[in-house]
Amino acid sequence: MSTILEIRDLKKSYDGGFEALKGVNLSIEEGEIIALLGPNGAGKTTLISAICGIVMPTSGSVSVGGHDIGTDFRAARTLIGLVPQEVALEPFEKVINTVRFSRGLFGKRGDDALIETILKRLSLWDKRNNQIKELSGGMKRRVLIAKALAHEPRVLFLDEPTAGVDVELRKDMWDIVADLKADGVTIILTTHYIEEAEAIADRIGVIAKGEILLVEDKDALMLRMGKKELEVQLSAPLDALPASLQSDTVRLGPDGSSLIYTYDTRAERTGITKLLSDVAAEGLVLRDVVTRQSSLEDIFVTLVKEDAA
Numbered sequence: 349m350s351t352i353l354e355i356r357d358l359k360k361s362y363d364g365g366f367e368a369l370k371g372v373n374l375s376i377e378e379g380e381i382i383a384l385l386g387p388n389g390a391g392k393t394t395l396i397s398a399i400c401g402i403v404m405p406t407s408g409s410v411s412v413g414g415h416d417i418g419t420d421f422r423a424a425r426t427l428i429g430l431v432p433q434e435v436a437l438e439p440f441e442k443v444i445n446t447v448r449f450s451r452g453l454f455g456k457r458g459d460d461a462l463i464e465t466i467l468k469r470l471s472l473w474d475k476r477n478n479q480i481k482e483l484s485g486g487m488k489r490r491v492l493i494a495k496a497l498a499h500e501p502r503v504l505f506l507d508e509p510t511a512g513v514d515v516e517l518r519k520d521m522w523d524i525v526a527d528l529k530a531d532g533v534t535i536i537l538t539t540h541y542i543e544e545a546e547a548i549a550d551r552i553g554v555i556a557k558g559e560i561l562l563v564e565d566k567d568a569l570m571l572r573m574g575k576k577e578l579e580v581q582l583s584a585p586l587d588a589l590p591a592s593l594q595s596d597t598v599r600l601g602p603d604g605s606s607l608i609y610t611y612d613t614r615a616e617r618t619g620i621t622k623l624l625s626d627v628a629a630e631g632l633v634l635r636d637v638v639t640r641q642s643s644l645e646d647i648f649v650t651l652v653k654e655d656a657a
């Protein structure tokens with residue numbers, strides 16, 4: 349695989365001095381899907397905007413398909429499709445014309461067969477002659493995708509494509525992304541939904557306060573995040589963990605009234621049966637059993653805390 353997008357030490361300070369990007373380095377391989385996760389205000393949209401030429405970087409470099417965005421912007425930008433976070437469409441324009449116009453903006457010859465394919469793929473063909481203002485919110489999001497695809501980009505940025513859309517449309521979007529990947533399009537998306545990243549991304553990047561905290565293969569990351577905790581609440585507190593229960597994965601809860609067992613949800617055997625039989629053999633009486641899984645927010649909080657420390 350070859351590198352299609354290379355970001356080196358990219359910094360952005362907004363007017364007034366706020367440093368939204370603090371030296372971002374990221375290489376993206378042709379054909380991969382990378383999900384950028386990060387809390388509100390992390391700098392995800394700023395990063396995408398800088399790559400797409402909407403925001404002027406303060407320093408650093410970005411090249412797309414070997415074209416530097418500073419010195420060779422037009423060539424770089426032609427390779428890029430952008431689905432922005434905010435819906436900004438001309439309300440009185442017809443769907444089909446909006447999409448045709450986007451292609452024209454890149455100086456590409458009209459191609460109604462392609463526009464038809466795109467609109468059909470996005471289930472917008474029936475609405476092609478409707479004005480934008482006659483569409484639902486989810487349909488408008490699809491129009492944004494159709495517009496971004498109209499000039500046949502090789503790299504597609506999707507900035508929170510499924511924020512506020514229903515489950516069905518979200519799944520549709522995932523299928524569309526999978527189709528585009530099959531066509532060899534490289535996809536960079538931001539999302540606040542972990543299931544979304546899990547469903548479609550090859551790699552996950554976590555960004556907070558303008559810095560990339562982690563870039564990791566999804567499967568490796570999911571394995572780490574797949575950890576679950578089982579809290580066995582006891583009817584009487586313990587002073588210490590009984591010898592028979594001692595292991596790396598079992599610890600005593602804060603006030604001794606529970607046992608906390610960490611296990612991997614992806615393992616074939618979780619070890620819960622054995623734990624419960626060991627607990628019974630020890631003569632301990634259970635009051636309740638609770639399971640917890642670390643959420644994306646938990647992971648962010650942990651990462652961001654570590655970052656601040």
Ligand SMILES: Nc1ncnc2c1ncn2[C@@H]1O[C@H](COP(=O)(O)OP(=O)(O)OP(=O)(O)O)[C@@H](O)[C@H]1O
Binds near residue numbers: 433
């Ligand atoms: N035009 C601007 N002028 C000044 N500050 C800005 C501007 N645009 C963004 N910022 C600031 O830069 C930081 C990063 O914003 P950005 O929109 O990139 O975050 P984000 O990660 O996309 O967040 P969200 O998940 O909410 O979309 C924020 O603190 C924001 O207030």
Ligand SMILES: [Mg+2]
Binds near residue numbers: 392393394433507
């Ligand atoms: Mg954003």
